[in-house]
Amino acid sequence: MSSPARPQVPFAYRGKDDFRAKLARWIGDVFYDVLPEHGYEIREEQIFTAFQLADAVCKGKVHFAEAGLGTGKTFAYLLTAVAYARFKGRPAVIACASTVLQEQLAGPGGDIEKLSSLLGLDIDARMAKDPRQYICDAKVDQLNNPLWEQPDKTLDKVLSWAGETGRGERSELPQVPDRVWAQVAWDEDMSCDTCPARGYCKPVKAREHYRAALDLIVCDHGIFFDDLWTREERIADGKLPLLPDYAAVIFDEGHKVVLPAAMRAGRQVDEEDINSMLLALEKIQGARTSLLAAVVATDAATARFFNILHNSTIEDERSDRFIVRISDQLLKAAHTMQRALEALYFELQNEQELQLQSLSDTRLQSYEARVERSIMALRRFGRKEGKDVIVWVERGDGSFWVVPRDLGELLNKHLFAKGLPVVFSSATLSTAGDFSYFARTVGVLKSSTSSVASSFNYDQQVQVYLPRRFPEQRQISRFPLALGRLVALLRLWSGRALVLTNAPSEVRRIRKALQEYRLSFPFLWEDSGERGYLIRKFREDTSSVLVGSGFWEGIDVPGEPLSLLVIWQLPFPPRDPLIEARRRQVLEQELDPVSLVDYPEMGLKLKQGCGRLIRTSDDRGAIAVLEPVLGMPWERVALGALPEGARVVHRIADLKPDRSGSGKEEGSSKSSLQVLLEKKNSMSANPWT
Template sequence: MKRNIQEYFTEEKIKNCLPDFEPRVEQVKMAEKVFQSFSKSENLIVEAGTGVGKSLAYIIPAAIFSMESETTVVISTETKSLQTQILEKDIPIAKKILQKEFRAEIALGSNNYVCKRKLSNTIDSGNFGIEMTDHLKEFYEWEKNTQTGIKSEYTRFASNEFWSKVTRESDNCLGKKCPNFSSSYYFLEKEKWRNSNILVVNHHLLASHIAGEYKILPEFSYLIIDEAHNFPEILSKTFGAKLTFEDIQKSLDFIYVVGKKGGIITKFQKEKSIEGLKEQIKGTNKLLVSYFNKLYLEVPISFTTQRIKEKLKLDEGDLECALGEIVEELSREIADSANESDGVDSKEKVLELQMVSDRLNSSIDILKKVRMKKEADLVVWLEANGDRFATLCVEPLQSSSIFQENVVGKMESIIFTSATLKSGKKDFSYYKNKLGDIPVKEEILNSPFDYTKNSILYLARNLRDPSSESDDFQEDVIKLIPYLLELTQGDTFVLFTSNKSMNSVYDALSKNSTYPIFSQGELGPNRAKEGYLKTEKSVLFGVSTFWQGIDIKGDKLKSVIIVKLPFQPPNDPVLEAKTDELKKLRLNPFMELQLPLAIQTMKQGFGRLIRSKTDTGVVSILDPRIRTKSYGSLILDSLPPAKIVNSFGELKFAYSKLPQYK
């Protein structure tokens, strides 16, 4: 399939849609590479620096390819902000450029949609919290008029508990057997997905689709993964699992709550089965408490997480056996119920029995994996959650094996793109290792922005080392930040690597700061961002959420302060397991794992500052290790070529000389 993609990126073509458009060689090159990869069924990794215009560079060739080959192209992103940009800005522009009305849809996880059956059952039974009593009428009005039934479109009050009772659950859905199937919000949306040229999803939904044997989204074989730097980790987590004491208790209580009436057991036909199952659940509740007590004794948590390296004694499988016997009893009831009437009540009963049976089977599977410890490629750990008992966690060690077994061979072509995929100047090896041995072409497209002219990189001096003098470093940070805020008169992001550090600095500075500080720790990410954007000369304190995916152009963001180099905590269980494997191979875990990831994150953090050709400002790195450690030069070499200054006096002078654009 041959096409002159360049013709769609001429100034004449795009000027009508984007008055400020300037032709970019990098954008045209990326568009050509994307179309070529689709046409030849090849995979492509492309790092496109900020300002390349990568969204249009893949949307236009994807739309052309989709229309000509009559196939769906899926675009996956990590952040909602990019999804919004694609759907509300880039897709309409692409349609004007192509002068064609191709179909573009967004796919959301099923729990984003109201389930009419669950809503009706909840209202009819009165099974909703008292907090909803005064709000049901307005919810009804919305539900009566909505075209999509999407949770985020409802702007009035509804409690989280209410939403959980009225939104779709994948394992509690009658599907085509439901009397509401023809008017189901979710299934009507799925029909739109099937007929789309471009289907926009997020990474978590895409990963769930892959982990769920490709049953969630419509069939597709051409995929663009934007913000691809974190996708392998998201995929690994999706193939992992977490289990709490409360998860199992909730499943048991769904069947029968000891000493109370109710539960699905009341729908059973045989009295003998009911009494037998009640006794089984009583015994299993005791085993459940005993299991988690033994787990706590065998694996005491010294930090927030504790990796389980050895095979545990625990209860030698007693809890698994007890849960398995309950599942067998449920299976017998499901078989008996299949011969009952074909009414909705009977179908709902079978569905609920199957749902709780599947959930118990999932719990058994995790318990067995933890007890047996047979899978060498599985990381197992405990995670403190603030409850009585810790959370059991399992996750595959390597994302590469998941790609090999579950992705390679299923796709004709995958485009991996981001502004931060390299771990060095021209090195994709760190990212490619996460994908495994898949054939892939590479392309590096540098940003067209003039960083040397428009940005300053300040490497602060005389701060103490956070790795050896943590408290002293924190004091130094608290003293320096007000000077940096005064320099730009606010309009600053301060990026931290931990909530503890962020909260400590916020407590020390917020009351007496000349400039209002909005902290993610105090307000949460959404309210902190909203307050920052609405308030003049403001400051935002944030952790991981604000290192990436935030696009603020113009003078509202003139300074980004990176407090500490973003190294992953060494006690992270998956990192620890990967470190052990690298040591066995006589490789350096720091150079192979921690440094490449820190470089990617630093590039993301720096990337918040310059979002257009007229943006100017300063990035300050307060961590002295950027100068004192040998790896510091590797990090600096990977960052955009800003003017480097080393003293506050130099910084003030350089800042005063930055260009003033109208």
């Protein structure tokens, strides 16, 4: 079968330089002529971003494209991505922060389909989803085979569907619980090389489909980094990489790449996973004595290691990852567990070589892969006494993670130094216009940048309340003062508010303190329900107040329900292992980690939080920051995170709860946020530059 014809660049050009010039002209035609004919408004912020991004891609640069909400970032990068992919004859990769964003971009009715229709272009875009989203035929066959395991009744529906489905994708059965799905889903421990279904199973078919994309491959950050870290090894082993060769990569929600990049480069040791495997091995009828002895030794070593590990953690309620205090005792326990796992691995290999059939080949190979992965993690941890890695304990499942400490160096080596165009697109990449913190974090040594504010009229849509500097009192005395201001604000707005704190314990503290006030509007507390449920209730009840520490991003509530955004506490970073590693790196260079790590982290998260208020051009509202900003060391960073051009008041009495956000009152204490920022811009230069 012949390959499909490669789509043509949507404009005529002669040579590389002419392509760059014609691309800019085509982008201008689309934004100034084509889209307005279909009812789209001309947004200069969007057009500027598109031009800057196109120039960087054509020159093979790493580019940070920061654009505020409502600027149309997606269309801005899609035009260049499609044209450049066709110019190079290879697809461009769009890496998103989640499966939901993948669907919004490349699913039915998504942005790519809309753009394709508007331009009259047949854009070939395909989604590359995590293979864990597909069923494993070998697992399904095993569950259907009563010789190995009798399926639970809850699996009946899934197994019936598995026999009929063509794609075998989880989205076809979204109501299936994680516990059930894990029993049928592909996982990295499956030995696909020897599987009877190799080459035509569901994940392979999905991979073959997206690898054939002519214009765009839309994946999540995890899949991209899976490919990046395994690419050279897979090629050396004669295997195809997870992604084909690509012309460029664009990270949508680029500020979120650090954690998936680290986790996909790291290794995990999961106590529950190991224990379930050991339990299954213990139940083997007629098992060899040496295998059972290895199981017992591994069980004891695992229990001891995790007991010492969990007694060595430093927990911070604000983080999903706990810092680990590394000690000789912990290192010795890790080494003992590693040796026990190595002995178990040897016995599992013997089991397979002797063809004793005590376990199915699929199950046996899966166990070998699990053991090998844990051994690799413990070896990394033990090397140089853990000084070359970042380790943590995951809050949710208590698993032990070991990731490279030099993540930025790895990213530079495997991605940025290749001369491939790389774009980070996000509304939150800089702090007060400075991209250096994020660039250092991801290992970018040289880049171009563009930054545009939101296309919304913040001077007309947003009021900002910044109280004058708090009285010089002890920190604990600020709580009643802030609480009084919170109550006054909520009464003025009759609810309709989102209150953001920096810790779950602070939510509980506010909840208890508000009991003495007779407030007539309903409160939705973070710990009182599932996140999606709380957000739905908040949208439905326009007088409600949502209070939590986990709503700084990922919440979209346009209109009347969210008219007031209260920043109860500035979001200074927690004691998180990844952030602690950056602090140590700065200290090693004899620089200040507070100003070079904590302040930028706070500024980025504050900017994300402020973005919750204005979601459409019709929205009006106020942002009230109840923690001191003016006159504080972090003033410049905090002011830079607030909506540009918003008008500032210093008294609650000067706020207008009608959401108009405009007009002046004689005698009121108001100033432009831009004026405040300009006053702070005379500060000393960044020590990194």
